[in-house]
Amino acid sequence: MPFTGKSTFSAGTDLPELVDDVGDLIGLISPFETPLLDHLGDPRRVATSTIHEWLENALLPNTDTINQLSFSPDATNATSITVTSGPRFRIGDQVRPELTTGREVLLVTAIAGNVLTLTRRYGGTPGGALANGMKLTILGNAALEGDDRPTTQFSARSRKRNYTQIFTAAVEVSGSMLAARQHGVADEMDYQKSERLRELLRDLENCVINGIAPPTNQQGSSTIRRTMNGIIASISTHQFTPGTGVIPAGGGTGNTLTEIVLNSAIRTVWEQSSARIDTIVASGAQKRKINDFLTNSRIYEAGEIRVTNRVAVYESDFGVCRVLLSRSVPSDTILLLDSSRLSVLPLAGRSFQFKPLAPTGDSSAGMLIGEYTLEMLNENAHALIRGLAI
Numbered sequence: 001m002p003f004t005g006k007s008t009f010s011a012g013t014d015l016p017e018l019v020d021d022v023g024d025l026i027g028l029i030s031p032f033e034t035p036l037l038d039h040l041g042d043p044r045r046v047a048t049s050t051i052h053e054w055l056e057n058a059l060l061p062n063t064d065t066i067n068q069l070s071f072s073p074d075a076t077n078a079t080s081i082t083v084t085s086g087p088r089f090r091i092g093d094q095v096r097p098e099l100t101t102g103r104e105v106l107l108v109t110a111i112a113g114n115v116l117t118l119t120r121r122y123g124g125t126p127g128g129a130l131a132n133g134m135k136l137t138i139l140g141n142a143a144l145e146g147d148d149r150p151t152t153q154f155s156a157r158s159r160k161r162n163y164t165q166i167f168t169a170a171v172e173v174s175g176s177m178l179a180a181r182q183h184g185v186a187d188e189m190d191y192q193k194s195e196r197l198r199e200l201l202r203d204l205e206n207c208v209i210n211g212i213a214p215p216t217n218q219q220g221s222s223t224i225r226r227t228m229n230g231i232i233a234s235i236s237t238h239q240f241t242p243g244t245g246v247i248p249a250g251g252g253t254g255n256t257l258t259e260i261v262l263n264s265a266i267r268t269v270w271e272q273s274s275a276r277i278d279t280i281v282a283s284g285a286q287k288r289k290i291n292d293f294l295t296n297s298r299i300y301e302a303g304e305i306r307v308t309n310r311v312a313v314y315e316s317d318f319g320v321c322r323v324l325l326s327r328s329v330p331s332d333t334i335l336l337l338d339s340s341r342l343s344v345l346p347l348a349g350r351s352f353q354f355k356p357l358a359p360t361g362d363s364s365a366g367m368l369i370g371e372y373t374l375e376m377l378n379e380n381a382h383a384l385i386r387g388l389a390i
Contacts, residue, residue: 032198034205035324036281040342047345050226051219052373053161060155062138064088066097066130067114075129079118083136086114090150092142094122098135102128105139163218164347164373165211165228167203169196171354172365189364193354196368200352208344208374209281209328209335231335231342231384234376237272238336238383240265247385256389257289257334265336265383266318275381276319281335285390287325290314333386341377346370 064083071078083089093108095118105125110117121127143150171192178188185191211230220226242256243249247264250256266277282290290311314321321336329335346352352370359365376382 032202033327034201035326036208036328037201037205037344039279039322039324040339040344043343043345045343045345046348046351047164047373047375048348050164050347050371051161052164052345052375053159054375054377055157056160056378057157058155060153061085061088064136064138066132066134066136069132071130075131076127077120078130079120080115081118081130082115084114086111086116087153089116089138090141090153092144094139094142096137096139097128097130098137099128102126104128106136160377162228162234162373162375163213163220163226164350164371165207165226166369166371167200167352168370169200169368170365171196171367172363175362175364178364189366193366193368197352200368200370204344204370204372205326206328209326210330211374228373230374231337231376231382232330232333234374234379235382235384237380238265238269240268240383240385241387242385250389255387257286257385259293261385262290262314262334263316263318265385266316266321269336269381269383270318273378273381275338275341275378277336277338277383278319278321279324279335279337279339280314280321281324281326281329281337283327283329283331283333284325285331286329286334286388287323289388290323330386331390332388333384334388336383336385338378338381341381343375344372345375346372 064085066081067084068082071081089095089108089111091108091111095106095108097104097106103125104120104127105122107119107122108116109119141150171189173188173192182188182191207228207230209230210232211228212233213227213229214224217224218226240247242261246268248260250258250261255261262280269275269277280290293311293314311323314323350369350371352368354366354368356364356366
């Protein structure tokens with residue numbers, strides 16, 4: 001082509017051969033990651049009803065507590081004590097109190113309601129002072145040779161439930177928009193569907209963590225929307241705050257998350273259930289606190305110009321935990337989860353899908369729809385720490 005002397009800055013947009021210089025990639029700044037859903041993966045089954053139920057059971061408990069303010073003749077020599085739940089014990093049980101000194105073993109010789117008659121310092125074990133609220137561990141029962149069968153004891157299965165929640169998003173694109181050539185988009189309808197799907201997945205993770213069912217008519221009605229209970233709403237047994245109960249104070253200013261606080265919570269779950277915490281889900285503020293666990297052990301060589309301050313896996317005596325960073329977790333909270341007991345289930349045939357709708361005028365329309373619920377087995381196998389300093 002011969003040189004014409006024309007230039008782009010003088011010709012402006014009058015030159016027919018000029019086109020907009022626009023890249024074919026569209027930058028997306030809004031957060032849409034779903035780290036917990038990605039970690040749990042796809043479920044192996046589906047829910048078959050809008051009310052999803054499952055069964056749970058537990059072994060007979062082998063611990064109890066003393067429920068007595070005064071002892072006769074004194075706490076070191078008392079042979080009759082009141083406990084919280086007498087039916088947990090059998091005559092012939094060897095019981096170990098959680099003494100601060102000594103390793104005394106008691107033998108149960110009679111039971112009347114919640115009152116146990118005991119042989120103190122059984123087998124010559126050194127004695128100690130009992131106290132109200134002290135934990136008692138049943139080591140095992142010793143039966144008499146040729147004795148009749150003991151009283152039958154059993155644990156009842158319990159039925160748990162959650163409800164499915166419907167997630168929807170509308171898509172509508174005009175005929176002109178579908179026909180026009182778009183920068184970075186081959187098909188405007190497909191692009192809108194992918195964007196709305198990202199939003200629905202983001203909302204699903206948020207509801208799996210923070211969702212809560214209505215107080216009444218949880219199955220839903222023409223005026224009440226059906227919503228699922230999320231992880232935080234489902235945990236009732238192990239809700240910890242530093243400085244209260246079995247969880248020590250965090251140190252520093254306020255209830256700071258420290259390794260001692262985290263380990264105490266994980267240990268408590270391990271002691272009271274067969275679960276092993278394998279997933280820690282934290283907000284940005286608390287994830288930085290977990291990263292700070294490395295501060296005192298970090299070593300740099302001369303000439304090192306790269307600083308790494310990230311904990312992806314936390315390993316303790318009570319389990320190896322994957323540490324996830326999630327925007328959905330409240331800033332003052334971290335979740336301690338056994339991922340083997342968690343599933344996010346779609347209602348059969350209702351996983352996220354696009355449903356075309358009849359057009360109204362010169363447009364194409366449809367909706368993305370999905371219906372999901374959270375199955376959380378054994379809520380006492382999980383824990384949360386809240387009230388942490390931000």
